Structures are given as C-alpha cells and as structure tokens.
Amino acid sequence: MDSTLEEVAERAGVSRSTVSRVINAHPSVREATRARVEAAIQESGYRPHAVARSLATNRTHILGMVIPESVSRLFTDPYFPLMLRGATEACNSRGYQLILSLFTASVTPSVMHDRLARSGYLDGVVAANTSLDDGLIPRLLEDGIPFITVGRHPVDSVDYVDVDNVGGARMAIEHLLRLGHRRIGTITGPLSMTPAQDRLDGFRSVMVAHRLPLSERLVAEGDFTEAGGRAAMTRLLEEEPTAVFAASDSMAIGAIKAIRNANLRVPEDISVVGFDDVPSAVSIEPELTTVRQPIERLGQLAVEILISRIEGKGHDAVTTQRIVLPTELVVRKSCAEPPRRGGPRT
Amino acid sequence: MDSTLEEVAERAGVSRSTVSRVINAHPSVREATRARVEAAIQESGYRPHAVARSLATNRTHILGMVIPESVSRLFTDPYFPLMLRGATEACNSRGYQLILSLFTASVTPSVMHDRLARSGYLDGVVAANTSLDDGLIPRLLEDGIPFITVGRHPVDSVDYVDVDNVGGARMAIEHLLRLGHRRIGTITGPLSMTPAQDRLDGFRSVMVAHRLPLSERLVAEGDFTEAGGRAAMTRLLEEEPTAVFAASDSMAIGAIKAIRNANLRVPEDISVVGFDDVPSAVSIEPELTTVRQPIERLGQLAVEILISRIEGKGHDAVTTQRIVLPTELVVRKSCAEPPRRGGPRT
DNA sequence: TTGTACGCGTTATCAT
C-alpha cells in the first residue's frame, strides 16, 4: 500500500524516472512501457506522496484562507459559510486544498503568520474581510507570498475581488427616496473595513446629490452583527428617521427588533433596507428589502484569480487583478412610504 | 531570507546537525554553541521549511475536517461555524493547521478521499456529522489514518465525541409532559445520522414509559433545516398535536412558521421545543425553549483527542476514545400548557 | 557534545 516510485519501477522493470513520467503525463514515453507501468501502479496500489512531491516542486497545492478574529460575524451570519463554500468549490475543481486560518485567542497574529506564510506550506492566501488596521496585508506584501483580498484594499499592487458596495448603497437610498423618505439614517459596519466605508459613501453621495440633510447623528456605526444593529438603531431612534439603511442584513434584523421594541412598526413607521440578502432575509417578518451581493461567487473568484496568479498563466502574473461584481436591489416588504408628517405613530 | 539549515550552520561555524538540534530544543548542546547558533538564526532570518521537515519526520501537523455535502445545514445554521471555531482554536493552541474539506459537486467523494487521506498530507481527520450511508468511515478505517467522528458512530473501534442526544430529547419531552401535554409530535433529523436517531429514541422512550400514544403519524422526518422543519410541521398539523419536539432549532423555527401559517399560536395552541440553542433561538418570537449542546466544545475536544491519538501519548493510542458531553434544557417562552380540550383554537 | 552520512519520495537535468 505504501509503495514508492522505486517499488513500482522495479515491478515494471523500468527506472524511477520513467514511472515519474507516466504519472506526470510526460509525452515522451512509449505506449508499451506506459501500459506496463500503469499496470504496476494498479497492482501496487501506488499513490504519489504529496509531501515529497512538494519538496521537489516547491508547490503544495494548498491555499490559506485567513479570517481575522475581529469578524465575530462569522458565527451568526451565513456570510462566511457561503464564501467558504465558493472558495472550497473552486479549490476542489482545480485540485487545491484550503487551510482555514481563524485568528483565535490562543495565539498572536504574528505567530499565526509565521506558521502560515513562512512555513512553506502555502502556495498562496486569500485574506477575507481584513481590517485596514490589522497589519495583515503589509506582512503578506513583505513575504512576497501570492495573495488576494476579499473586499478591496487600497494598496496599489493588491489583487482583490469585491462587490459594488457604493452602487448597492445608492440603489438602496434611491429606493427610499422614491418612496418619499427624506430623513434617512444609516447603520454602518466597522469603518476600518472598506466595504463599510464604501456603503457609507454610497449613502452620502446620494443624500448630497439630493441636497438632503446629512447630519452625523443619522450615522451610527455597527459591527455587522444583529446585536450591533440593534444597539445602533436604538441610538438612531432619537433622531426620528423615517427610514434606515443597514450595511448588513443581520444589522437590519437587529434594527427591526429595536424599532419594535420602541413600539413602532416596520414599515409603517420606519422603513428598513439591508445588505447581503442572506437566507434569513426572507424568514423575518416583514421580509427584508435588501441589496443582494453574490457572496459565494466572491469566494470562488478569489481562489480562481489567486490560482491563476500562482500558476502564472499569461500576464496574470504581472497585472494587478481587480474584479468588482454587481449588486442588485431586492424589493420585499420592509419599506413603505413615510408616515404622514405629524401623523400618529401608534 | 530563504536561508537553509546549511547556511545557518556555516554562519555559526557548526554543522547542520547542531543547528537542527538547537531548533528542536534537543538537550545535549552546549550553552555557548546554542547562543552562537541562535544568533546566526536571527541574523539570517531563518525559518524551518515545513515541507522538508514533514518529509523527514512523516508528520505534517495538518488535520483534515471533512464535511459531507449532504449537510446543507452548513450554510444556514451556526452549528458548523461554531464547531469549526472550536476545532481551529484547538489546532492553533497545539500548533496544528486545519484543512477544510467540503464535498462539493465538482468532485466525487472517492477522488476527494484520495486527495486527502492518501496524499500523505494529513496527520488525521475529523469527520463531522457523516451519514451512515456515505461510506466515509469504512474508507478511513481501511486507510488506517487516525480519525475521529463528531457524533457517535456504531463501529466499535471508532473514536468519537458526542453529546447526550437521548438524554436531551428526554428532558425536552418530560418538560412537555409536565406541562400537561399528551399528544406530542416530533420532527426528526435525517435518520441516516446517529444524532437524529438518538433524539428520536429519547422521544420514544419517554412516550413509552408514560404509556402515551406513539403513532408513526406523529413522527415526521426533516433535514435539520428551517425549510425542512416547516414542511414537516405542515404534515404534522393534520394530527393535531398540542406540542412538538424538533431535533434542531432551525427546524423548530420552521415549525413555528408553519404553525403561524395555519393561524395557530405558539405556545397557546401548540408548544414547540428545539435542540441546539443557537443564537437565533433567542431572537425569534417567542424565544425558543430548547436543549443546549456545547457545539464549540465538541469541535475542540474532537481535535484534542485526535491529536493525542496521533501523538500516541500513553494508552490513548490503543484505547478507543469516546466522550459524551451533557446537554441541558433551556426553558424560554415557546411552551405552555396545552389548550383546554375542545376549547377554541383562535 | 558535536559531526558524518544516510534516508525521506519526488522531480529534473543530463547523458545515452
């Protein structure tokens, strides 16, 4: 079972080199010998030893997916599972494996980093939803290991895949404007993350374009979680907005709960729009109007681009790769016209 | 930067072996030499090459976490993220890495399996929530690779970690009996999975002990998902149970929706109890009474036991390791006394 | 305590 090239070679009456060629589909090997070798491989149940092969080729076919601990959203929200599925799907179909690397409490980021990037075990890494301030990207840059981020990163040479956060936020706000809202609040994600920044920018740009009030008091920073959304909405309620744009569905759901908790109704008193379109968006009451982003596709594309960079096909190896996927407004039941001015709020 | 043992040795004026000893904390090396070598290591920025080391030691310090595709629950339910967090946490603190292996459409299980277990890249694997019929365990057994399952497996020699599913289900049903329910239905998980079987067994054993009706019509098989729970509950409604035990919180939430859809109330008309105690159990209305299981701990223990088997400390290497963690009933608001017989159901 | 020499299983270069 644990046979080696050497044994197979002996059994087939050829040299190691020839067996190696057969395995790697090298063209120059006579048909007859190939058949003999393949038979020997079958008989001995030979499997190439991946580690030995890696040592010789300097390639492991293993990618790292690193997710900073700060993203507690991971454990309440289908966002990461979906992205992971896309990523593993792409890995599977291209013969790669994925090492999952969550930064947890028991180990410092720099130790983690040494274990990963500098261990020689990773052909490349996809950095998911990093913060600008966690220092991960500079370290990866320094190592010279191929990597890509999910969510844009401002440094010039960094590959990324992202969705059109600005455009998505704009669609959401324009939808609210069309319904007649003027006093609109927003719950942002952590502003150290570019998607949160971009969604806020989209919000602001539309408000400014329509010469609408843009008080900072109508902006509340959340953390992408339901609890964070709830807390942020509670603060926002003092400003009496007629509509709120939350930068994630989880936060939108939290916001709805805060609104209900204040004895107000969605959408009659306050309209809510989310971002993501996770499955639970349709299982809440009322079903959530939201901006859909192709999460699974994001993970898939990230590893595909990363692999193409690693394998250096064509100019992929030199040009910075940046892809921005479109978002889409999904209108459901959580938005309505604003209540009549001064009307009853029961 | 990419220095080798050889270069460090030269710089320190010793042999490769000595440097190797310093790195691996071998006791027999003179303090003076050790210092010199360590200095040389610093200067050269040397990092051991993990792949080369693996080839020499036949250990990669990489574990595989395999999750069969059938578990669609993965993408709607915090169960897997939590287990993954426990597993990675344990890996991190013991210097291991985790390869995530989802069986996806693009590749057959046997190809996946070859890539994994037989590639030589994995020191061991944790098989999460496999079905009895997916053939994974027999293959692992055959390979002789160390592994452990999450959720008990009937084969004698298989290590596993599990929770007390039978006891948890019993607590749930006894709680309902105490409230006065007699006509109790249950929504099971896929019966090819042992946790689903065990929860059903717990249900049945209590019903039998109390000489209560045990019609098969009061048992509906679900798939652990919300949609599945909803569909199962819709079927169950024809039997007019006054209470339902769902084998997962997701299914319980689906059941509540089906009940509402039939213009009935929870808990006034029908009581519902779930299993898991995921975060969303408290964010639904009414808050869910459920059986709590320590999901994160499960993942953590699984890799700890697996590692202890791999490293073969003491008798861990020969004795089958089986751990069953306790479950706990968490009473919230989704259960009440049954409606009065023949009373109004509005 | 330290060094020598060999092995781990492949790939790759260079002859033949």
Add this chain to the structure above:
DNA sequence: ATGATAACGCGTACAA
C-alpha cells in the same frame, strides 16, 4: 525513449 544522478531541506542513527 529511457536511465543515472543530483537536488529539494531536514532529521537522526551512529560514530567520534
């Protein structure tokens, strides 16, 4: 088309 042989970077008996 095939076969020696040298890397790949490290661990480890064994010898000194």
